[in-house]
Amino acid sequence: MAESPGRLSTGYGAGPLHLVVTVGGLAVAGWVALRLAGEPNAGRILVWFVGAAIAHDLVLFPLYAGTDAGLRRLLRATTATPAPGRVRILNHIRVPALAAGLTFLVYLPGILGLGKVTYQAATGQHRRQLLGDWLVLVAVLFAASGLAYAVRAARRTRRRT
Amino acid sequence: MARPPIHWRSDRRPTITGRDxxxxxxxxxxxxxxxxxxxxxxxxxxxxxxxxxxxxxxxxxxxxxxxxxxxxxxxxxxxxxxxxxxxxxxxxxxxxxxxxxxxxxxxxxxxxxxxxxxxxxxxxxxxxxxxxxxxxxxxxxxxxxxxxxxxxxxxxxxxxxxxxxxxxxxxxxxxxxxxxxxxxxxxxxxxxxxxxxxxxxxxxxxxxxxxxxxxxxxxxxxxxxxxxxxxxxxxxxxxxxxxxxxxxxxxxxxxxxxxxxxxxxxxxxxxxxxxxxxxxxxLTVGQTMDGPLRRTALLMPRGRQPGTGPNGFPVNRSAAAAGVTEERTGPGWRLTLTAAGRTVTLDRQQLLALPQHTATLPIACVEGWSTSQTWTGVRLRDLAALAGAGQPASALVRSLERTGLFNQAQLQSNQILDRDSLLALKVNGTDLALDHGYPARIIVPALPGVHCTKWVATIDFRDTAGG
Incomplete structure (x- = not known):
């Protein structure tokens, strides 16, 4: 990278290496875009590509961040430390809830039983909806977290008395 | 701990003047x-x-x-x-x-x-x-x-x-x-x-x-x-x-x-x-395992064991989906081997009468699931020799399946000549199930599952590696 900002650096806003690296990366994407332009459903690929970023940034993130903010308000967990002698329940809800949300997203086709025809052709079996299995998993996660909370709370009480 | 407790409420702001x-x-x-x-x-x-x-x-x-x-x-x-x-x-x-x-x-x-x-x-x-x-x-x-x-x-x-x-x-x-x-x-x-x-x-x-x-x-x-x-x-x-x-x-x-x-x-x-x-x-790793541990892939398609017994391992593409029926795989089925103008036709009994080799090999799929089974059949290199192709450069294997992306696959020389490369007739000591490729299927070490062609109809051994 340039030791003293030359004309390129001042005008462009970064050193020449920055320009080479970014343009190089974008060139690969450009080549791929040209290669895919003739594919059937090229438009759909583009929609899914850009849509994935938008869905994360403008749907998934606000959704989970908003849910978390709501949960904190509900539990009045707005201070760093809980009231003395108390164990805060916030993270005991957050953790299993996050695990539930994540497993739901990752294993969504199985949980909702999507793609029945391709599933049957590939595996030779009927697709069974796994919603029940997932709910059991979620229940186990919440139960384990609740148990950990109960143990911590009991210990804290014993320590106080 | 030697460090003093950290006082984190810092009022420091970075002074950014011009280019840092x-x-x-x-x-x-x-x-x-x-x-x-x-x-x-x-x-x-x-x-x-x-x-x-x-x-x-x-x-x-x-x-x-x-x-x-x-x-x-x-x-x-x-x-x-x-x-x-x-x-x-x-x-x-x-x-x-x-x-x-x-x-x-x-x-x-x-x-x-x-x-x-x-x-x-x-x-x-x-x-x-x-x-x-x-x-x-x-x-x-x-x-x-x-x-x-x-x-x-x-x-x-x-x-x-x-x-x-x-x-x-x-x-x-x-x-x-x-x-x-x-x-x-x-x-x-x-x-x-x-x-x-x-x-x-x-x-x-x-x-x-x-x-x-x-x-x-x-x-x-x-x-x-x-x-x-x-x-x-x-x-x-x-x-x-x-x-x-x-x-x-x-x-x-x-x-x-x-x-x-x-x-x-x-x-x-x-x-x-x-x-x-x-x-x-x-919740995913179970799809690569055999036995009861497969069930731990609770929410994945390959967390299910499709059945019990020697043929009770996961199927990739069922016979029904491939349009392969029992009448085409019955006694009328023949395997056709070709090499440099020569043609050899064998039925299943003749194949069973050839020297049999047994190997335990995995089947692994692009979806990441896999299973290891014990396969018995005729070595591909023996079939090549039978057809008069000693050192084939490649072989094109065709399935009875008429349509479908993977109804044929070309094998490299090393994939034909490996000691464990088989035209498998049996798995775990019994005949292959129809869904697993009966009457005969390819099984080659380290080859992707979909190229281990099922319901094999013809194998063409070639002197060139060209497609």
Whole structure:
């Protein structure tokens, strides 16, 4: 990278290496875009590509961040430390809830039983909806977290008395 | 602990005058000095309604270069493995025969090489790793995105052409990884909701992502290293939520300007992300196992054992889906071998009368699932000799299946001549089930499952490797 900002650096806003690296990366994407332009459903690929970023940034993130903010308000967990002698329940809800949300997203086709025809052709079996299995998993996660909370709370009480 | 308790409520603000020497050349200078200066200044002075309010709303004291760099480091180690195993997967399909999908990839591929047959678990491990690691890294990717999300909403989006180009490449980076995750997950679960060709999209999506990833690493690696050095990992791991405060304000704008109190420590956050990765790994790895452990892939299609007994292992493409019926595989079935003008026809009894060889070999699929079974049948090299082809350069195997992407596969010389390469007639001591390829199927060490052609009708041994 340039030791003293030359004309390129001042005008462009970064050193020449920055320009080479970014343009190089974008060139690969450009080549791929040209290669895919003739594919059937090229438009759909583009929609899914850009849509994935938008869905994360403008749907998934606000959704989970908003849910978390709501949960904190509900539990009045707005201070760093809980009231003395108390164990805060916030993270005991957050953790299993996050695990539930994540497993739901990752294993969504199985949980909702999507793609029945391709599933049957590939595996030779009927697709069974796994919603029940997932709910059991979620229940186990919440139960384990609740148990950990109960143990911590009991210990804290014993320590106080 | 020798260190004094950390007093984190710092009033220090970085003094950024002109170009910070540590940031030179990285497109992160705060002042709009780049060309055209008026444009960047105007952009900065005219934020859309609400843009600045969003900037003030970031509260988490955990966000900062250190945390982002920890996630970055994990991805820097993990993602190249996913990329390489993905490219190996492509190479395993025999691109030299035009049978790796997508077909026309230009220079976007590994240099050509002959896919080996040894170790026999090569494809099982490389593809299993590709899928499992890809899934295990999902929580890390999401956590990394969470840690940098304030930058997405920062105003102005760019202060120079350099930053604009970097933004664009970040869109490819984020869109790329999420696209790869989404298409990969849907493919492993047989739900083709996207309505485009999976191979084409996932292969080229990978290249767009890889290019953006290389760009990102090249630009951010020094920043990651300095951020990781800014707070020793060990110290950070001893700190509970009560003493967790924000990192010092950073020029990248990751640290919240008005952070709230910590409800979880950095140790807690990292443990949570690691725990979620372990959970996903634990719910996926079972698809590579045999026996009762397969059931642990609770929510994956291949977590189910389709039955009991010698043929009770997972099927890839059922006979019904392939249009292969019992009348075509019955006593009238013949295997036709051809080589240099010679034709040899054998029925199943004649094949059973030939020297039989037994080998325990895995079947592994592109969706990352695999199973290991004990196969018995005639060595492919014996069949080649029978047809009068001593050292064939390749062999084209055709199935009874008339349509379908994988109704034929070309084998390399080493895949024909390996001592364990079989035209299998039996599995685990009994006849193959129709769904497993009765009357005869190919099984070759380290060959992708779909190229282990089922319901074999003809094998053409060739002197040339050409397609």
């Amino acid at each position: 020497p540590t940031l030179a050349g990285r497109g992160t200078s705060r002042e709009a000095t780049a060309f055209p200066r008026r444009l960047w200044r105007a952009l900065e002075r005219h934020p859309p309604p609400g843009a600045l309010a969003i900037g003030r709303r970031w509260r988490s004291p955990l966000r900062g270069p250190w945390l982002t760099s920890v996630f970055g480091l994990v991805l820097l180690i993990g993602l190249p493995l996913v990329i390489i195993t993905g490219l190996l997967d492509y190479a395993a399909y025999g691109p030299q025969f035009g049978q790796a999908l997508p077909r026309n990839v230009g220079w976007l591929r590994l240099p050509p090489f002959e896919w080996p047959t040894r170790p026999a678990w090569l494809f099982r491990v490389s593809q299993g790793l590709h899928v499992i690691l890809g899934i295990v890294l999902i929580p890390v990717v999401l956590a990394k995105l969470w840690s940098v999300i304030p930058k997405l909403f920062a105003w102005p989006p760019a202060r120079s052409a350099a930053q604009l180009l970097e933004r664009l490449s970040l869109l490819l980076l984020v869109g790329g990884i999420l696209f790869q995750i989404a298409t990969g997950l849907l493919n492993t679960q047989y739900a083709y909701l996207f309505g485009f060709d999976f191979y084409t999209a996932h292969y080229f999506g990978a290249w767009v992502f890889t290019a953006a990833f290389v760009t990102h690493v090249a630009l951010k690696l020094p920043r990651m290293i300095s951020a990781l050095r800014s707070r020793p990992f060990r110290t950070e791991f001893r700190r509970g939520a009560a003493v967790t405060g924000p990192e010092p304000p950073d020029p990248d704008g990751l640290v919240a300007p008005r952070p709230g109190p910590a409800t979880v420590s950095r140790r807690g956050a990292l443990t949570l992300v690691g725990g979620l990765s372990l959970l996903l790994g634990g």
